[in-house]
Amino acid sequence: MMIGCIGCGNMGGALLEGLLHSAPQGSRFCAYTRTPSRLAHLEAQGVLRLKSAREVAEQADLLLLCVKPAQVSAVLKDIAGVLTAEKVLLSVAAGVSLASLARDSGAVCPLVRCMPDTPALVGKGVFAFAFSENLSREQAEEILTLFRALGLCFELAESQFAAFSALIGAGPAYIFAMMQALVQAGVTLGFSHDSSRKMVQALVEGCAVMAEKTPVHLARLKDNVCSPHGLTIEGVNVLDRRGFSGIVLDAVLAANARGLAMEKES
Numbered sequence: 001m002m003i004g005c006i007g008c009g010n011m012g013g014a015l016l017e018g019l020l021h022s023a024p025q026g027s028r029f030c031a032y033t034r035t036p037s038r039l040a041h042l043e044a045q046g047v048l049r050l051k052s053a054r055e056v057a058e059q060a061d062l063l064l065l066c067v068k069p070a071q072v073s074a075v076l077k078d079i080a081g082v083l084t085a086e087k088v089l090l091s092v093a094a095g096v097s098l099a100s101l102a103r104d105s106g107a108v109c110p111l112v113r114c115m116p117d118t119p120a121l122v123g124k125g126v127f128a129f130a131f132s133e134n135l136s137r138e139q140a141e142e143i144l145t146l147f148r149a150l151g152l153c154f155e156l157a158e159s160q161f162a163a164f165s166a167l168i169g170a171g172p173a174y175i176f177a178m179m180q181a182l183v184q185a186g187v188t189l190g191f192s193h194d195s196s197r198k199m200v201q202a203l204v205e206g207c208a209v210m211a212e213k214t215p216v217h218l219a220r221l222k223d224n225v226c227s228p229h230g231l232t233i234e235g236v237n238v239l240d241r242r243g244f245s246g247i248v249l250d251a252v253l254a255a256n257a258r259g260l261a262m263e264k265e266s
């Protein structure tokens with residue numbers, strides 16, 4: 001299979017690099033991106049650099065479209081003439097529906113809508129997938145298998161994409177904001193920024209692994225840390241009094257509302 005990528009910025013570059021290491025033996029790769037220097041490290045790993053999006057669309061069996069949402073329509077109109085029913089087009093563009101991908105690509109080939117999150121950049125992604133009706137179950141499984149090497153994959157109805165984007169796509173911003181606040185608190189208590197950051201990173205990683213390995217409610221894991229008359233319960237009480245859960249809930253609902261509006265605009 002030839003895997004082609006159009007738009008090799010943060011997400012396209014990371015997906016291509018991840019797939020380079022995980023795709024079945026014999027897979028080949030080609031790419032086009034507007035600024036050729038961004039492809040240098042991928043070229044060094046065997047990716048064939050082509051001169052246009054059209055050339056990539058001609059050569060690829062699986063075509064990853066990783067340009068910004070505002071650029072999707074123009075790129076699709078440019079490559080529509082060389083798409084065939086044997087190819088599969090996968091777009092990662094936020095808020096761009098299967099219907100608008102079909103409209104701008106001429107509805108020739110099967111389509112995949114994919115929403116990754118930024119930890120996909122380090123092989124720890126969470127992905128949502130929706131498939132067009134003309135994509136076979138076998139093709140869908142092939143794509144899910146390919147991406148499972150890069151993270152956790154969920155097949156969702158398109159109507160759930162705004163919710164997924166608000167919770168998981170935007171999720172790294174919430175988690176990094178919490179991490180940044182904890183690092184700042186550590187510095188306030190006298191740790192160097194570097195030490196505080198390393199401690200917080202290990203804390204978050206440890207909690208994620210513990211949550212995965214301990215099959216009890218998260219509230220129980222939280223309560224287990226709160227000894228009577230101890231110091232943790234004092235901290236947790238402040239979070240509760242200031243409405244921490246409500247703030248997180250409102251953040252996700254606000255992102256979801258914006259996501260739904262973006263879907264309508266596309």
Ligand SMILES: NC(=O)c1ccc[n+]([C@@H]2O[C@H](COP(=O)([O-])OP(=O)(O)OC[C@H]3O[C@@H](n4cnc5c(N)ncnc54)[C@H](OP(=O)(O)O)[C@@H]3O)[C@@H](O)[C@H]2O)c1
Nearest residue numbers: 007008009010011033034035066067068069092093094116
């Ligand atoms: N990053 C995320 O967190 C994230 C999460 C979920 C989904 N996504 C989706 O991923 C897509 C890409 O986002 P990104 O963060 O990777 O953006 P990015 O870093 O700006 O990458 C986009 C790349 O596309 C290139 N490009 C623009 N127009 C092109 C064209 N006509 N033909 C070929 N290449 C072209 C750009 O070239 P230049 O370098 O010359 O500008 C750039 O390298 C977006 O649709 C976004 O919604 C991103």
